Amino acid sequence: MSSEFADSGLMTAELLTASAELALPLVFFVPLLTALLVFWVGSTRAPWLPPLGAALTVAAAVVLIFGVANGGPQSHHLGGWQPPLGIELYADGFAAVMIALTAVVGLAVTLYAGPYLRGKGLSLEHFWPLWLIQWATLNGIFISADLFNLYVMLELLTLTGAPLAAMAADRAALSAALRYMLLALLGSLAYLLGVALLYGATGSLHLQEVGALLEADATAAIAAALITAGLFAKAAIFPLHIWLMPAHSNAPAPASAALSALVAKAVVYLVLRLWLWVFPVLLTAPMGWLIGGIGAVAIVYGAVQAMRQPRLKPVIAYSTIAQFGYLLLLLPLVVLPAAALPAWQGAAYHAVVHGLAKAAAFLAAGNMIYALGHDRLEGLRGLTPYLSVSMLALALAFASLMGMPPTGGFLSKWLLLSGAIAAEQWLWAAVVIVGGLLAAVYAFRVLAYVHAAPPSGWVELRAPRRLPRIMEWTPVVLALLALLLGVSGMPLLQLLAHGAPEIVTQWAE
Amino acid sequence: MSQAAFYALVAGALTGIGIYGLITQRHLLRRVLAVNILGSSVFLLLVALARRHPDYVDPVPHAMVLTGIVIAVSATAFALVLARRYHAATGLTHLPEDEESEEALAPGLLNRRSLADRRSGGGPPPGQPERRQGARRRSDEDRRSDEGAQ
Amino acid sequence: MAGMEGVGMERVMGEWMATAGSVQQSLYQALPLITLIVSALTAVIIFGLRDHRRRQRTFWNLFGATIKLALVAVMVYAVVQGVVLTVSWPVLPGVTLRLSADPLALFFALLSAALWLLTTLYAIAYLENSGQRARFFGFFSLCVAATAGIALAGNLFTFFIFYEALTLATYPLVVHRGHPAALAAGRTYLRYTLGGGALLLCGVVGLYAGVGDQAFAPGGMEAVAAWAAESPRAATVVLALLLAGVAVKAALVPLHGWLPIAMVAPAPVSALLHAVAVVKAGAYGVIRIVQDVYGADLALELGVTPVLAAVAAVTILYGSLRALAQRDIKRRLAFSTVSQVSFITLGVAMGGAVGLVGGIVHLVHQGLMKITLFFCAGNYAEKLGIHRIDQLNGVGWRMPWTSVAFTIGALGMIGLPPLAGFISKWHLGLGAYQQGWYWIIGVLVCSTLLNAAYFLPVLRRIWLLPSPPGAPSERLRLRGRRLEAHPWLLWPPLITALAALFAGVLAASPISPLSWAERIVEQEYVLP
Amino acid sequence: METIDLIDLVSIGLLLLGALFFLTGTVGLLRFNNCFARLHALTKADNVGLGCIALGLMLQAESGWAVAKIALIWALAQLAATVSAHLIARFSLRLGGGVRRMPP
Amino acid sequence: MIRALADDAVSGAATGAATGAATDLEIAALLWWAFDGLLALGLLGLAYQVVAGRQLFRSVVLFIIYGLLMAxxxxxxxxxxxxxAEAAIGAGLTGALLLSAYRNLIGTDGEEGPHAPITPPAGAPPMTVPRWAALFAAALAGLLVAGIGWVAVGLQPPEQTAGRLALEQLAESGVENPVTAVLLNFRSIDTIGEVVVLFVAFLAARVVAQELDHAGPGDWLRASQREPLLVGPLIAFIAPMAVLVTGYLLWAGGHQPGGAFQAGAVLAALAVLLRLTGRLRPRLEPTLLERSVLVGGVVLFSAIGLAGAGLAGAVLEYPPGWDYRLILLIETVLTLSIALPLALLFSGSGGLRQEVR
Structure with a gap:
């Protein structure tokens, strides 16, 4: 934060950093307890409770972020026990950035979900507790520094995600949820197997300690392979991605926004955190090339599939698969001295911007479904007079996904690219450029429909349904935030610098 | 070879059986069984690891396994409820593997026909329900109208 | 304004919020940023208006354009005083977004602001009853913001941001009509511009990897010179990438395909974007890269400028030849633009001071003349429904004012002595002579002949041939008004035609584009 | 193995007897072809076997609580065995003879 | 005497203390190895049968036995x-869930019911994936087995483990049973997470199971008075016994094997039994009491945890001297909060109500 803010609010800054350590567990407990309260009271009798809970969670998140921004990484030993025995909640820059993203997108989803689900006739009774617990779990994943605790959180993530995907309870949604459940269960058991081997080898479950004790022997390699495979299954990275498109596109719009922008993102965040904190000793060039290769293939595959989809939400879902490829490019680059810092900042920045843009895109698609009843791309023709604001949000979101300059997406692409070129990694630079162009193809294919004139003899059976004001403006706000991140990246990168991984900072001196 | 190592080997073998079953069997109930076997094998490995020290028994893996068992039973319960509801909705007890039956499940999902139709110059305006080639079951046709998408 | 005298040297404001100086001072410094924000704001307001609010939209459109013109005028005054207004803030570690209003920037900004006002007038009248106008004018103002950004960019990173933003803002205008042909044109337009953008991005990132964050320095950056000395191969590759990326929008031969196809857009769009904003952005980019990043002599040393000159020459000839073969008015004008813009590139690539003056001044001259021609073509299409050249028989007597403007524009393009076109060609020829590039003089003569070949027959049809019987004549009393078209459709071409005439005839006067260009070249580039 | 006192001898005998009964019960389960015969073999042999093993263990138990617990276990096992045997018999009776379709 | 032999062997042939009866030791170790070998064979055989068995019903039953062997x-x-826990939840409850799911999934898919012929009819769609997938799965399984096997054999136990630390600091945790100490004091957020998982599974089932019919066979039998003779007395005897065992397990959790999870599981088993025999009927929406029990466990645990931040310095830290009492209180409420969702998951309904005569 710039100096002017600090000296004027000296007293508040002290208070903030002191209470930041307490904000760490609150960020997990506040949404959890709100969810239980909402279930206990019943959301019909207290419709104001979920937004209030969301506001409190955002407040806790803001206090925590300020604490990290001013006082560096925050840590809290649960139950007062020291790490190897007890569980430590640890929030460094990367976690604070992701918590900020979750707070913003979470607030947007909470405001959007009420009118949307009432409009679609889906029961809010079960959506609120599931969504708020999911939010608590997301914050839990970002701040937990214990391997087994992360397993419990991952399981919670799946169990809250699958019912949201199956909420529409038609054949496609049910088969998608079932496929998601089975693959996610396989994923979490593989992760648990990896954690068991790590515990067997090092005797501790704490992230930093396991990273320190681990040597590059067979056990560590097998554990790393199992954990990475498990997390790839849960985050639907390329080879194990089959469940993502049906699940994300059949879930109700707010749920698919949360699933794509936050849930799958949190699992990819975990992959990066484990590889940078626990397995840096294993992060050799060939391993980096393998994961980078998977990322590159994911970028191309996701984009190619996105070009072929006849409906809007599958296009956005496949673009999620593609965009995760960028995050994986971090691993091959982070081992190279010239590319470590820019690649790390680029990947984190991309995670935030992608989250905002993806949520905006899904909510805009939700507006279209709310107004027209379906989301086939032909329906977009001539829709602009009715849904002009949502179409603007969709355009801005896609601009960010493509990495076009005025938006934040461009800055993350710039960072990744400058890292790659500085380290003479022409392959990864080419992947970033080609990925941007492929994203432009499927993005402009959708935007062409938005601008296309309706075919002659167009018969509109019934006028599109009027959108409630809040549903119309939430995606635009998210898209503008992604645009704002394009204006200047300094605040976010300064926050990210706190507690950067040792593998990145080692080259700094 | 100590007793713990022996049981760890058994756990490894059980993991192999579990993974093999999960991938090859297509019946939903058998897949849930395979997941449970996989889970119990991971827990067996954990308990075996806890038993390696001659002078004490490590309680932390025990706590992990206890938590794991409860999580496994809740995940299984939800998977079974999903399978029951899926069976009630589609009458099938296995997930559609290839794309074709995916089409039967939800034409909207991979709308093969409208792609071909769009290539031949603009489908009918979306306002009007599109004529679809007969999917396998006529009755499903009428129930699945445009408004079905959520 | 009196306080400004004491401030002689260039002042850079580092922090995002100006800490030093009084608010009046910081506001004055941040004028470039305010210009950008004003045009962006008008776009947002227009997006917000519903389609049927015609009156309010017209007001905001004109209000935004005039305010922008006024701000640019203030900046011009400041530059005349010798103060370069600059504002910059850090976007990423080691990368800053920098806006600086130096003479060359304002030269282009003034051109685009003035023509923008006229085109807005023209567009409001032209799109009287067509749909989706809120969306059209919203993106129209976004384009003006992007062009202003390109003009005022202080370093290559900022230039690239607004360069790509221009693509985003122009695509919806190209596909505005929405019918399949427009969408196909849009796809082609994207294929070229995004491809070019990717090349430019590689170049810019390569440059930043090699040299770091450097502001545009007249005569080339020292850091780039040092870097080129140390690794000439990398410097050449980066320069080639930069020029290739910019060449797409400057419509150099292999990458010009999008320009003729994009003529399917409505007349104001093709008039402004493809005659002034988009194409000129490319040419302006060439000037900035060759002059302000590498410096003309370093570019010559690396052997890139001769290639560039050759490509420009080929484009000139090729453009004129293809224009000759066109039967549709707008496509002929498009190909003529392709060839005319390459004059600017040729002027820069030659390296001589006089050649550079010719290139830079042609930036304005070509803009004025080409926009007049597109306005007249639009009028013909709008009023008489004429799209092909052979329908133009006797139009001169039916729409005298438009035809007069058309004639001035056409003659200017050919390069007849008193008009603007001649001035730039004269300087280009002189510069070529001084530099010893005799074949360029040949190219200039050839292109003049070709221009004459494809413009004179058009003029002959307009004035000398009798109009076919029964052709609609606009001379009839239009509800008592004697003018042949809606005044807002008629005045813009006349004003630009007069401006072109004035730029040519009174070239020697201190406030003419030529003198402005000479001042730029003297002040900015100390050339042998 | 110097002095084997009487209690150990008796408990070893009881445990072996119990194991024998379990063996006979299992053989009965595999050999008989209809449901009722198999039920008969199982309930009789296994319960007696369980009783012998329980007695054998009671002799080894240190505290009185352990004896009580083993007795409780045995009682509950008996209850469960009888009820389930009753239910299976009732169910297969109504089903029709309880004859297995395929020879074992 | 036999007991002494057994204890020596259990304490590990590795120590190989050369007592007088060296040969007895080897015999005991041999016996134990035979037992382990037999157990391992049983486990592997059953697992293979469950996974690749021909009949689905046989696989489900064998899975329950597999659970017991694992216990x-x-x-x-x-x-x-x-x-x-494994016997109660892993084998018992999961088995009950599988059997009730099996009863609903019989039918159109060619999988046989208890009465259908042993071998599935020829026309049934292939129940296994194409050949290449099977080969891939076999290869993957083989790789995994080899990997884990190689690691299991080679892995040297680290000298300092979290477990050793837990045992050393057991005194301050307020309970003697190390597992309960780890669960409810050292790593208490895992336990909160786990109970939330149960609650979320219940919610998820509610989202999906709206229209499923919840009538069980017991309901019809109970209503039509044609209930088998012995079921009444069984329930009369078993119900109080189960509640007693729950209380005992809960109380013993402090110093002996036992605790909230095992007690909750026994209580859930009782509820399953009552549901099967029609004494408890499904209800669509949970009542206020049921909702309070469902959220009570986590809310109390979190409240005490957050209060800990004020009183004892860190979240989830018990004020000194109060830990045993608080842990016992939390365990009692947790038992209910574990038993109710498990029961509701089995009955697939929102709540349960007494069967009215």
């Missing part, structure tokens, strides 16, 4: 708490 294995590996 024995854990008892053998000196993990009594886990053996209890």
């Amino acid at each position: 024995v294995a854990w008892a053998r590996l000196a993990a009594p708490d886990l053996a209890l």
Whole structure:
């Protein structure tokens, strides 16, 4: 934060950093307890409770972020026990950035979900507790520094995600949820197997300690392979991605926004955190090339599939698969001295911007479904007079996904690219450029429909349904935030610098 | 070879059986069984690891396994409820593997026909329900109208 | 304004919020940023208006354009005083977004602001009853913001941001009509511009990897010179990438395909974007890269400028030849633009001071003349429904004012002595002579002949041939008004035609584009 | 193995007897072809076997609580065995003879 | 005497203390190895049958037996708490869930019911994936087995483990049973997470199971008075016994194997039994009491945890001297909060109500 803010609010800054350590567990407990309260009271009798809970969670998140921004990484030993025995909640820059993203997108989803689900006739009774617990779990994943605790959180993530995907309870949604459940269960058991081997080898479950004790022997390699495979299954990275498109596109719009922008993102965040904190000793060039290769293939595959989809939400879902490829490019680059810092900042920045843009895109698609009843791309023709604001949000979101300059997406692409070129990694630079162009193809294919004139003899059976004001403006706000991140990246990168991984900072001196 | 190592080997073998079953069997109930076997094998490995020290028994893996068992039973319960509801909705007890039956499940999902139709110059305006080639079951046709998408 | 005298040297404001100086001072410094924000704001307001609010939209459109013109005028005054207004803030570690209003920037900004006002007038009248106008004018103002950004960019990173933003803002205008042909044109337009953008991005990132964050320095950056000395191969590759990326929008031969196809857009769009904003952005980019990043002599040393000159020459000839073969008015004008813009590139690539003056001044001259021609073509299409050249028989007597403007524009393009076109060609020829590039003089003569070949027959049809019987004549009393078209459709071409005439005839006067260009070249580039 | 006192001898005998009964019960389960015969073999042999093993263990138990617990276990096992045997018999009776379709 | 022999062998032939009866030791070790081998064979055989068995009903039943054998294995590996939990939840409850799901999934798919012919009809769609997938799965399984096997054999136990620390600091945790100490004091957020998982599973089932019919066979039998003779007395005897065992397990959790999870599981088993015999009927929406019990466990635990931040310095830290009492209070409420969702998951309904005569 710039100096002017600090000296004027000296007293508040002290208070903030002191209470930041307490904000760490609150960020997990506040949404959890709100969810239980909402279930206990019943959301019909207290419709104001979920937004209030969301506001409190955002407040806790803001206090925590300020604490990290001013006082560096925050840590809290649960139950007062020291790490190897007890569980430590640890929030460094990367976690604070992701918590900020979750707070913003979470607030947007909470405001959007009420009118949307009432409009679609889906029961809010079960959506609120599931969504708020999911939010608590997301914050839990970002701040937990214990391997087994992360397993419990991952399981919670799946169990809250699958019912949201199956909420529409038609054949496609049910088969998608079932496929998601089975693959996610396989994923979490593989992760648990990896954690068991790590515990067997090092005797501790704490992230930093396991990273320190681990040597590059067979056990560590097998554990790393199992954990990475498990997390790839849960985050639907390329080879194990089959469940993502049906699940994300059949879930109700707010749920698919949360699933794509936050849930799958949190699992990819975990992959990066484990590889940078626990397995840096294993992060050799060939391993980096393998994961980078998977990322590159994911970028191309996701984009190619996105070009072929006849409906809007599958296009956005496949673009999620593609965009995760960028995050994986971090691993091959982070081992190279010239590319470590820019690649790390680029990947984190991309995670935030992608989250905002993806949520905006899904909510805009939700507006279209709310107004027209379906989301086939032909329906977009001539829709602009009715849904002009949502179409603007969709355009801005896609601009960010493509990495076009005025938006934040461009800055993350710039960072990744400058890292790659500085380290003479022409392959990864080419992947970033080609990925941007492929994203432009499927993005402009959708935007062409938005601008296309309706075919002659167009018969509109019934006028599109009027959108409630809040549903119309939430995606635009998210898209503008992604645009704002394009204006200047300094605040976010300064926050990210706190507690950067040792593998990145080692080259700094 | 100590007793713990022996049981760890058994756990490894059980993991192999579990993974093999999960991938090859297509019946939903058998897949849930395979997941449970996989889970119990991971827990067996954990308990075996806890038993390696001659002078004490490590309680932390025990706590992990206890938590794991409860999580496994809740995940299984939800998977079974999903399978029951899926069976009630589609009458099938296995997930559609290839794309074709995916089409039967939800034409909207991979709308093969409208792609071909769009290539031949603009489908009918979306306002009007599109004529679809007969999917396998006529009755499903009428129930699945445009408004079905959520 | 009196306080400004004491401030002689260039002042850079580092922090995002100006800490030093009084608010009046910081506001004055941040004028470039305010210009950008004003045009962006008008776009947002227009997006917000519903389609049927015609009156309010017209007001905001004109209000935004005039305010922008006024701000640019203030900046011009400041530059005349010798103060370069600059504002910059850090976007990423080691990368800053920098806006600086130096003479060359304002030269282009003034051109685009003035023509923008006229085109807005023209567009409001032209799109009287067509749909989706809120969306059209919203993106129209976004384009003006992007062009202003390109003009005022202080370093290559900022230039690239607004360069790509221009693509985003122009695509919806190209596909505005929405019918399949427009969408196909849009796809082609994207294929070229995004491809070019990717090349430019590689170049810019390569440059930043090699040299770091450097502001545009007249005569080339020292850091780039040092870097080129140390690794000439990398410097050449980066320069080639930069020029290739910019060449797409400057419509150099292999990458010009999008320009003729994009003529399917409505007349104001093709008039402004493809005659002034988009194409000129490319040419302006060439000037900035060759002059302000590498410096003309370093570019010559690396052997890139001769290639560039050759490509420009080929484009000139090729453009004129293809224009000759066109039967549709707008496509002929498009190909003529392709060839005319390459004059600017040729002027820069030659390296001589006089050649550079010719290139830079042609930036304005070509803009004025080409926009007049597109306005007249639009009028013909709008009023008489004429799209092909052979329908133009006797139009001169039916729409005298438009035809007069058309004639001035056409003659200017050919390069007849008193008009603007001649001035730039004269300087280009002189510069070529001084530099010893005799074949360029040949190219200039050839292109003049070709221009004459494809413009004179058009003029002959307009004035000398009798109009076919029964052709609609606009001379009839239009509800008592004697003018042949809606005044807002008629005045813009006349004003630009007069401006072109004035730029040519009174070239020697201190406030003419030529003198402005000479001042730029003297002040900015100390050339042998 | 110097002095084997009487209690150990008796408990070893009881445990072996119990194991024998379990063996006979299992053989009965595999050999008989209809449901009722198999039920008969199982309930009789296994319960007696369980009783012998329980007695054998009671002799080894240190505290009185352990004896009580083993007795409780045995009682509950008996209850469960009888009820389930009753239910299976009732169910297969109504089903029709309880004859297995395929020879074992 | 036999007991002494057994204890020596259990304490590990590795020590090989050369007592007078060296040969007895080897015999005991040999016997134990035979037992382990037999157990391992049983486990592997059953697992294969469950996964690749022809008949689905046989696989489900064999899975329950597999669960029991696994409980024995854990008892053998000196993990009594886990053996209890595995027997009650792993084998018992999961088995009940599988059987009730099996009853609903019989039918159109060619999989046989208890009465259908043993071998599935020829026309049934292939129940296994194409050949290449099977080969891939076999290769993957083989790789995994080899990997884990190689690691299991080679892995040297680290000298300092979290477990050793837990045992050293057991005194301050307020309970003697190390597993309960880890669960409710050292790593208490995992336990909160786990109970939330149960609650979320219940919610998820509610989202999906709206229109499923919840009538069980017991309901019809109970209503039509044609209930088998012995079921009444069984329930009369078993119900109080189960509640007694729950209380005992809960109380014993402090110093012996036992605790909230095992007690909750027994209580859930009782509820399953009552549901099967029609004494408890499904209700669509949970009542206020049921909702309070469902959220009570986590809310109380979190409240005490957050209060800990004020009173004892860190979240989830018990004020000194109060830990045993608080842990016991939390465990009692947790038992209910674990038993109710498990019961509701089995009955697939929102709530349960007494069967009215």
